[in-house]
Amino acid sequence: MPPWIASLPQSFTSTTWASACPPQNVDSNPQPCNELRERYVADPASSESFDRHAAVCGACAAWLERQRFVRGILGSMDRLVAPAVLEGCVHEDLQLGAGFLIGVLRGLERQQAPEQLEQRLAEALIFEGDVADGDVVPAWGDLLGSLDRRPAPKVLDRLVDEELSSPSASVSRRFAGGLFRMSPPKSLLARVSSELKAPGTVVSRRRWLSLGGVAAAVLLALTLAPPLRNPSVKAPWPFRVVEVESLASLDPLARSLVNGLAGGSVQAMDWRKESNGGGL
Amino acid sequence: MRAHLGLLLSLLLGFSAACSSSSTLGGPELDLISQVQNAPNLVRHSGIRRVESRYLLDGSRDALIYREEIQADGQGNFLITPLGAVQGGLANPAEFVAIQTMRMGFNQRYRDFLVRDLATFLKNYQLTSASQITQVAGRDCLELEVTRIDGSAHYLVDLDVQTGLVLRYVEFDSTGELYSMMEYETYNADPDLTGVVFHQSSNDEVPLTSTTQLPFAPLTPKLLPDSAFTFLEATRITESVNGDQFAKLTFTDGVETVFFLDGGPNPVSPPASTPKLGSGLNYAGLSTGQGTTLTDEVRVFHEGPLTVVWGNVAGHSVFIVGKATKAELLDMLVSALP
Numbered sequence: 312m313p314p315w316i317a318s319l320p321q322s323f324t325s326t327t328w329a330s331a332c333p334p335q336n337v338d339s340n341p342q343p344c345n346e347l348r349e350r351y352v353a354d355p356a357s358s359e360s361f362d363r364h365a366a367v368c369g370a371c372a373a374w375l376e377r378q379r380f381v382r383g384i385l386g387s388m389d390r391l392v393a394p395a396v397l398e399g400c401v402h403e404d405l406q407l408g409a410g411f412l413i414g415v416l417r418g419l420e421r422q423q424a425p426e427q428l429e430q431r432l433a434e435a436l437i438f439e440g441d442v443a444d445g446d447v448v449p450a451w452g453d454l455l456g457s458l459d460r461r462p463a464p465k466v467l468d469r470l471v472d473e474e475l476s477s478p479s480a481s482v483s484r485r486f487a488g489g490l491f492r493m494s495p496p497k498s499l500l501a502r503v504s505s506e507l508k509a510p511g512t513v514v515s516r517r518r519w520l521s522l523g524g525v526a527a528a529v530l531l532a533l534t535l536a537p538p539l540r541n542p543s544v545k546a547p548w549p550f551r552v553v554e555v556e557s558l559a560s561l562d563p564l565a566r567s568l569v570n571g572l573a574g575g576s577v578q579a580m581d582w583r584k585e586s587n588g589g590g591l
Numbered sequence: 592m593r594a595h596l597g598l599l600l601s602l603l604l605g606f607s608a609a610c611s612s613s614s615t616l617g618g619p620e621l622d623l624i625s626q627v628q629n630a631p632n633l634v635r636h637s638g639i640r641r642v643e644s645r646y647l648l649d650g651s652r653d654a655l656i657y658r659e660e661i662q663a664d665g666q667g668n669f670l671i672t673p674l675g676a677v678q679g680g681l682a683n684p685a686e687f688v689a690i691q692t693m694r695m696g697f698n699q700r701y702r703d704f705l706v707r708d709l710a711t712f713l714k715n716y717q718l719t720s721a722s723q724i725t726q727v728a729g730r731d732c733l734e735l736e737v738t739r740i741d742g743s744a745h746y747l748v749d750l751d752v753q754t755g756l757v758l759r760y761v762e763f764d765s766t767g768e769l770y771s772m773m774e775y776e777t778y779n780a781d782p783d784l785t786g787v788v789f790h791q792s793s794n795d796e797v798p799l800t801s802t803t804q805l806p807f808a809p810l811t812p813k814l815l816p817d818s819a820f821t822f823l824e825a826t827r828i829t830e831s832v833n834g835d836q837f838a839k840l841t842f843t844d845g846v847e848t849v850f851f852l853d854g855g856p857n858p859v860s861p862p863a864s865t866p867k868l869g870s871g872l873n874y875a876g877l878s879t880g881q882g883t884t885l886t887d888e889v890r891v892f893h894e895g896p897l898t899v900v901w902g903n904v905a906g907h908s909v910f911i912v913g914k915a916t917k918a919e920l921l922d923m924l925v926s927a928l929p
Binding site (some may be wrong): 384464465466467469470498547548549550551552553555556557558561562565567568569570571572575576577578579580 | 644913
């Protein structure tokens with residue numbers, strides 16, 4: 312028995328092969344049929360013993376006919392030769408790693424999809440049913456080409472620009488932002504409070520001055536740093552953005568939506584301001 | 592009830608596990624979450640609810656507190672009857688009741704804590720529990736602490752053990768202060784709903800399945816806040832006064848929603864100085880006062896965790912609101928531009 316058959320799970324080897332050869336057509340045991348078929352598959356040239364068996368076993372006769380049919384089909388197909396460079400590149404890939412093979416594969420001539428596939432796609436996607444004789448079936452590639460080309464959103468440009476200008480910062484921001492934010496333990500708050508209340512922690516005037524100096528320096532650096540780092544920084548949004556303190560200019564319908572989401576608090580602010588003599 | 596409690600506890604364990612791998616969720620847990628998701632519509636009940644919404648004005652904290660009665664038939668019909676403000680309402684109680692009545696549909700759909708999309712919820716939120724049973728309106732509840740993974744939202748939610756209905760939730764802002772809450776004060780599991788006239792939608796809002804349903808091509812965002820949000824629904828709203836139409840796209844992070852409204856092309860003439868109901872989404876505030884209209888300008892307003900963006904961009908009147916940052920909403924708007 313060939314090793315690959317022996318390695319199959321027992322349930323496969325015993326049932327699948329046996330069911331192909333009904334017991335009534337053999338000597339009450341399918342095992343001889345299986346062995347003969349395996350021998351035939353391994354060496355079709357020495358088929359005399361199997362031919363003799365097939366003359367008395369209907370199932371094996373049918374099996375032999377199918378085998379010859381399949382063999383005939385496979386044998387009649389054109390044999391395509393792989394490009395010579397492919398063999399070399401496969402060898403190099405195995406020796407040196409991936410890369411060369413991909414290059415070769417990309418360089419191969421692009422094959423057209425079979426006509427039948429185009430037709431099936433058209434049935435499924437365009438005509439939602441059978442394609443009539445008069446229907447012109449467009450090629451799948453043509454269909455894709457005929458679609459409107461949509462530009463990427465402008466914000467993507469900015470985000471990609473930020474990503475490329477400072478990859479490490481972007482990666483840090485992305486991953487840090489996705490982490491679960493833990494609350495500080497209450498004991499820490501208690502310790503900080505008690506430390507601040509302790510008489511020994513009163514900060515001297517001189518120390519306040521030095522802290523103020525450091526803070527001013529940091530503010531100055533933060534103000535100057537962006538233009539120094541990237542003088543071509545543009546406004547992040549392609550429209551003017553105005554921060555407002557009230558919803559007064561908002562359409563009442565939209566304002567009602569805001570109020571709904573805020574549980575009515577925005578309107579309550581409005582009422583309170585009105586009662587104080589002002590208005591939102 | 593013990594069986595329900597067992598399911599809830601197993602749900603809780605499933606949720607905790609879901610933080611690392613959603614594949615550990617089993618059938619019963621998912622079934623129960625579906626129950627929580629749909630409970631407001633499928634649980635027949637009535638009760639008195641207390642709603643509280645806090646805000647910061649001129650440096651001091653204040654609150655709007657009011658009561659309402661909910662009646663639901665368990666088949667999607669409901670009626671919310673405002674019972675008046677306890678604190679912070681209008682001087683004229685009837686006016687307050689009228690305004691709350693007008694918002695009935697919105698409050699039922701969007702105001703309260705609800706799992707709106709299970710997969711997105713599991714992706715964005717972490718659940719923890721002290722595994723203790725609490726009592727709300729005389730009902731056994733399981734209290735869950737629901738926290739968005741990025742820490743931007745935090746809730747304490749009490750789920751009715753038998754029905755999965757949210758009987759109390761408290762929402763905290765980023766500083767840990769109470770932002771809003773809702774609590775059932777009474778609960779009737781077998782109400783007499785004879786003669787109740789249930790809510791009828793007053794606005795014409797229909798699912799938007801094709802852009803041909805609108806007289807303009809609506810802007811559609813391609814970048815959602817923090818990648819945590821996902822598309823929930825698209826509708827077309829037709830205003831009852833003048834028939835103006837706009838597209839309303841709703842996105843969710845599993846609990847919170849972001850609305851993106853496009854009112855289509857803005858009129859060339861400057862909008863009126865005073866906005867009126869039914870004027871579409873023409874934002875009067877964009878007038879400069881010198882007879883010209885600023886184009887491609889948006890205004891940004893913050894209220895607690897809520898950010899509101901509105902204006903006129905690329906010839907469209909747009910309005911975006913949700914619990915997201917200014918940068919997130921503006922990036923969302925830019926991604927929608929042609």
